[in-house]
Every structure is written in structure tokens, then in C-alpha cells.
Amino acid sequence: MSAMVDATASAPLSWQILLTPSQGRPIELYDRITLGRATARGDVRVALEAGHPQVDDLELSARLVHLVLEDLVRLHVNAPAEYPRERIARQAETIVEALLAVELRTEGAL
Numbered sequence: 001m002s003a004m005v006d007a008t009a010s011a012p013l014s015w016q017i018l019l020t021p022s023q024g025r026p027i028e029l030y031d032r033i034t035l036g037r038a039t040a041r042g043d044v045r046v047a048l049e050a051g052h053p054q055v056d057d058l059e060l061s062a063r064l065v066h067l068v069l070e071d072l073v074r075l076h077v078n079a080p081a082e083y084p085r086e087r088i089a090r091q092a093e094t095i096v097e098a099l100l101a102v103e104l105r106t107e108g109a110l
Contacts, residue, residue: 005088008077019074041066052100061100068095 008015018033045062048055055061072092075083 005073005076005085005092008073009085012077012080015073016077019070019077037066037070040070044069048100055100064099065096068092068099 018036041062044066045058048061048065049058069092072083072088072095076085076088
């Protein structure tokens with residue numbers, strides 16, 4: 001899950017534009033952002049499927065995990081000194097494991 005954080009190191013300005021695009025940018029940028037998010041969600045789904053095959057609803061889990069990861073990466077890109085890579089990666093792993101643990105515990109409860 002820390003691969004998304006690592007990817008920002010090579011081009012933080014590009015990631016900042018992608019994660020917080022201002023209004024008035026070309027429509028093609030928004031189309032590319034939408035496509036990129038869909039691709040990232042797919043990658044998260046593949047990672048979840050490989051590492052947590054017992055997850056009941058991979059699509060919803062991937063969406064939730066992707067939202068969390070994107071927000072953590074946004075924090076890192078906008079304030080890297082306050083949110084260094086190690087802190088973000090550690091929190092991402094903690095949150096993903098917690099979310100999946102809750103899902104697995106409640107699977108039979110509904």
C-alpha cells in the first residue's frame with residue numbers, strides 16, 4: 001500500500017495537481033484524473049484480492065481503501081515535513097488492516 005506514497009516522491013508537483021486540481025483546468029485533465037483514479041482503485045482491488053482473499057466485497061473495500069490512501073498521499077504532497085513518507089505509509093497499513101478486520105468481523109452479522 002505504500003507504493004502510492006512512494007510514487008509521489010518522483011514528481012510531487014504533478015501529484016499535487018492531480019490530487020487537488022483547481023477549477024478552470026482543461027477538461028482533459030479531469031478525464032485523466034478520473035481514469036487514473038479508476039486504475040488506482042483497480043490496483044488496490046488486485047492487492048486486496050491477493051493479500052486478503054477472504055474479503056467479501058472487493059469493489060467496496062477497494063473504493064474505501066483508495067479514498068483513505070488518496071487522502072493520506074494528499075497530506076504528504078501538501079505538507080511533506082509534517083506528513084513524511086514513513087508516517088503516511090505506517091498509517092495507511094494500520095488503517096487498511098483495521099478496515100479489513102472490521103469487515104471480516106461483521107461479515108456474518110448482517
